[in-house]
Amino acid sequence: MRVLVIGSGGREHCLAWKLAQSPSVDKLYCAPGNGGTGLVAENIDIAATDIDKLLEFALSQKIDLTVVGPELPLVEGIVDRFKAKGLKIFGPVKDLARLEGSKIFAKELLQKYGIPTADFKVFDSAEAAKTYIQKKQAPLVVKADGLAAGKGVIVCLTIKEAVEAIDLIMVRKEFGAAGRQIIIEDCLKGEEVSIIAFIDGETIVPLVASQDHKRIFDADQGPNTGGMGAYSPAPLIGQKLLTIIIDKIFKPLIEGLNSEERIYQGILYAGLMIENDQPYVLEFNVRFGDPETQAILPKLKSDLAEVMLKTVDRKLKEVVLEWDQRFCLSVVLASGGYPGDYQKNKEIKGLDKLGGLKDVFVFHAGTKKDTGFFTSGGRVLNISALGDTIKEAQNKAYKAIGDIQFENMFYRKDIGDKALKSAAA
Ligand code: AMP
Numbered sequence: 001m002r003v004l005v006i007g008s009g010g011r012e013h014c015l016a017w018k019l020a021q022s023p024s025v026d027k028l029y030c031a032p033g034n035g036g037t038g039l040v041a042e043n044i045d046i047a048a049t050d051i052d053k054l055l056e057f058a059l060s061q062k063i064d065l066t067v068v069g070p071e072l073p074l075v076e077g078i079v080d081r082f083k084a085k086g087l088k089i090f091g092p093v094k095d096l097a098r099l100e101g102s103k104i105f106a107k108e109l110l111q112k113y114g115i116p117t118a119d120f121k122v123f124d125s126a127e128a129a130k131t132y133i134q135k136k137q138a139p140l141v142v143k144a145d146g147l148a149a150g151k152g153v154i155v156c157l158t159i160k161e162a163v164e165a166i167d168l169i170m171v172r173k174e175f176g177a178a179g180r181q182i183i184i185e186d187c188l189k190g191e192e193v194s195i196i197a198f199i200d201g202e203t204i205v206p207l208v209a210s211q212d213h214k215r216i217f218d219a220d221q222g223p224n225t226g227g228m229g230a231y232s233p234a235p236l237i238g239q240k241l242l243t244i245i246i247d248k249i250f251k252p253l254i255e256g257l258n259s260e261e262r263i264y265q266g267i268l269y270a271g272l273m274i275e276n277d278q279p280y281v282l283e284f285n286v287r288f289g290d291p292e293t294q295a296i297l298p299k300l301k302s303d304l305a306e307v308m309l310k311t312v313d314r315k316l317k318e319v320v321l322e323w324d325q326r327f328c329l330s331v332v333l334a335s336g337g338y339p340g341d342y343q344k345n346k347e348i349k350g351l352d353k354l355g356g357l358k359d360v361f362v363f364h365a366g367t368k369k370d371t372g373f374f375t376s377g378g379r380v381l382n383i384s385a386l387g388d389t390i391k392e393a394q395n396k397a398y399k400a401i402g403d404i405q406f407e408n409m410f411y412r413k414d415i416g417d418k419a420l421k422s423a424a425a
């Protein structure tokens with residue numbers, strides 16, 4: 001099978017690494033890829049959003065399966081375009097990619113199918129939004145409707161902050177058209193966790209639960225990022241809670257969509273808040289999480305290419321995922337300035353020292369290969385490690401990081417601490 005992975009982050013290196021292990025994959029491409037994907041696949045210089053060129057490439061190279069990493073091409077309809085040409089592609093169609101592309105679309109579906117989520121109201125004028133919040137109590141959450149690179153959600157601790165958030169999105173138009181409409185949501189309390197599942201329109205096959213670390217600094221301080229590290233499984237989610245999540249969230253959504261003849265295929269990522277053992281949906285993503293994937297796939301024993309094909313062919317009920325029972329923990333190494341403007345072109349040293357380490361995996365994100373490996377993005381590398389306990393996985397990952405250096409490299413020192421605390425509780 002000839003497979004194309006679209007994207008250039010740590011998630012895509014991890015997907016490509018796992019797909020390369022599949023006996024059915026003869027040739028693997030990654031577009032545009034990064035320094036790491038070049039080690040397991042052939043990088044093709046086409047941007048992840050250049051759907052015309054990607055389609056041309058897939059047709060001319062007779063690609064049997066295309067795997068879309070990031071949300072943007074999905075939201076822009078890459079799946080519909082490939083399918084129209086008879087090509088197999090893993091991901092939801094444009095209509096359903098709106099579960100991530102439009103928070104209003106997602107919230108209205110949640111409401112329609114009685115799926116637990118925070119109460120909300122939609123506004124298309126700053127004035128009406130401000131009048132509404134005067135009657136509400138803080139904290140409140142203000143969200144731009146559209147994609148805003150993970151920055152369109154502002155948790156406001158006071159009404160004054162909420163007014164500022166409305167101004168930022170609707171008056172100063174910080175996120176452009178993504179902020180034409182906003183949602184104002186009640187603030188939920190609890191522990192965040194994500195459940196990512198394969199869905200073929202009918203069967204739901206969850207991956208092991210994972211926990212991201214969104215804030216830039218230790219102890220969840222500072223601004224939100226794409227994610228600074230993750231671990232799986234998340235001890236918070238036992239079998240009982242997983243069953244509740246599937247029964248109260250995934251099933252009603254997929255069955256509701258089916259009743260409207262909308263067939264969801266691909267990955268659905270539910271960002272959840274768990275309060276008093278009950279899950280509430282914070283957000284949906286229509287693709288694998290980054291860095292969650294780098295903490296999940298090293299545990300997967302099953303053949304990823306086969307599972308993806310079964311998802312596309314609507315045969316997921318034949319699949320039972322097999323897992324390594326150990327914990328996996330992944331730490332992001334970032335470049336100075338991230339999540340704001342960051343520096344690039346810094347040489348990465350020490351990668352060669354990690355090659356032989358057992359159960360330690362390096363997934364590249366913002367890297368490029370030249371005379372050596374150089375930084376080219378904000379999140380640069382992910383160091384993942386497997387261990388019998390979270391502590392062991394944590395120790396292995398941080399020990400390996402000790403060998404890596406680039407100018408102004410930084411990373412969170414507390415990835416996994418939350419799991420250690422909840423395990424001790
Ligand atoms: P989202 O992109 O919608 O997941 O929002 C990003 C982050 O904002 C989430 O991971 C939560 O930490 C926080 N958040 C979003 N919605 C809420 C809510 N209703 N209550 C509390 N926190 C929220």
Ligand code: GLY
Pocket residue numbers: 212226227285288289290291292
């Ligand atoms: N790590 C969060 C995300 O992938 O959206």
